Amino acid sequence: MENSRPRIILSTAISIDGKIATKTNDSKLSSKEDIKRLHKLRSKVDAILVGKNTVSRDDPILTVRYAKGKNPIRIILDSQGTISKKSKILQSCDKIPTIIAVSKKIPQKNLEKLQKFPIEIIITGKDYVNLKLLLKKLSKKKIKTILVEGGGTVNWEFVKHKLFDEMIVTLSPFLVGGEDAISYVGGSGFSKISNSPNLRLKSVKRLKNHLVLHYEKL
Numbered sequence: 001m002e003n004s005r006p007r008i009i010l011s012t013a014i015s016i017d018g019k020i021a022t023k024t025n026d027s028k029l030s031s032k033e034d035i036k037r038l039h040k041l042r043s044k045v046d047a048i049l050v051g052k053n054t055v056s057r058d059d060p061i062l063t064v065r066y067a068k069g070k071n072p073i074r075i076i077l078d079s080q081g082t083i084s085k086k087s088k089i090l091q092s093c094d095k096i097p098t099i100i101a102v103s104k105k106i107p108q109k110n111l112e113k114l115q116k117f118p119i120e121i122i123i124t125g126k127d128y129v130n131l132k133l134l135l136k137k138l139s140k141k142k143i144k145t146i147l148v149e150g151g152g153t154v155n156w157e158f159v160k161h162k163l164f165d166e167m168i169v170t171l172s173p174f175l176v177g178g179e180d181a182i183s184y185v186g187g188s189g190f191s192k193i194s195n196s197p198n199l200r201l202k203s204v205k206r207l208k209n210h211l212v213l214h215y216e217k218l
């Protein structure tokens with residue numbers, strides 16, 4: 001398995017209480033210095049992957065802007081193909097290679113909408129994108145490293161299946177609170193701590209009031 005999938009790095013900024021966005025979806029947790037660090041990292045990977053909700057809530061473009069280097073391929077997990085035509089991702093897909101991963105359950109009209117854009121559509125999974133199969137397909141396309149930039153549901157899928165190698169968490173000096181605010185890792189969660197992947201803390205970097213924690217999965 002290890003060689004048949006790309007190297008996966010999970011990367012997120014979290015508040016001290018483990019949230020990645022407020023209940024109204026404000027996710028601006030990183031400082032300028034941390035964003036620069038993130039963009040340098042983006043320039044070194046083959047692809048960036050995010051979930052559909054992150055696209056609909058943040059409208060990201062997922063490019064390298066605050067560092068030198070190439071833009072990675074963008075990969076969006078969007079089982080039903082509901083990404084907006086007006087999203088920055090689709091509006092810029094003629095310039096930046098983009099893959100939308102959908103499931104077999106995608107409604108025909110959504111598939112036809114996507115087919116009008118110069119993107120690659122990868123279909124895996126019955127109702128939900130099958131991550132293991134998707135990663136196999138991406139590996140065959142010579143994608144060797146993927147930076148997973150959230151959100152919480154996507155993070156859970158990678159954590160649950162232990163499909164990652166490194167994890168970079170920026171601990172930002174904020175308290176968000178709220179039952180409805182999105183946590184770093186969502187989904188149904190593990191019942192026991194012993195089910196968690198084992199992580200080794202490789203480094204801690206201080207960027208003024210932010211701490212960048214770099215873990216590797218054992």
Ligand SMILES: NC(=O)C1=CN([C@@H]2O[C@H](COP(=O)(O)OP(=O)(O)OC[C@H]3O[C@@H](n4cnc5c(N)ncnc54)[C@H](O)[C@@H]3O)[C@@H](O)[C@H]2O)C=CC1
Nearest residue numbers: 012013020021027051052053054129150151152153154157
């Ligand atoms: N602070 C930070 O660094 C970041 C914060 N965010 C925040 O996270 C929030 C979005 O997180 P979530 O609502 O949890 O959604 P998400 O961004 O994780 O997207 C989840 C959706 O992706 C689709 N999907 C398809 N196949 C999937 C699969 N195999 N595994 C997982 N998802 C799959 C599904 O439609 C699912 O509902 C936003 O508010 C955003 O601002 C997102 C990224 C980074």
Ligand SMILES: Nc1nc(O)c(N)c(N[C@@H]2O[C@H](COP(=O)(O)O)[C@@H](O)[C@H]2O)n1
Nearest residue numbers: 013027028029030058060061062063149
């Ligand atoms: N590392 C990090 N820190 C934050 O504070 C964030 N809000 C995010 N979000 C991720 O970056 C995407 C935005 O990227 P662009 O500026 O549009 O290139 C956002 O959608 C999240 O995936 N990350």
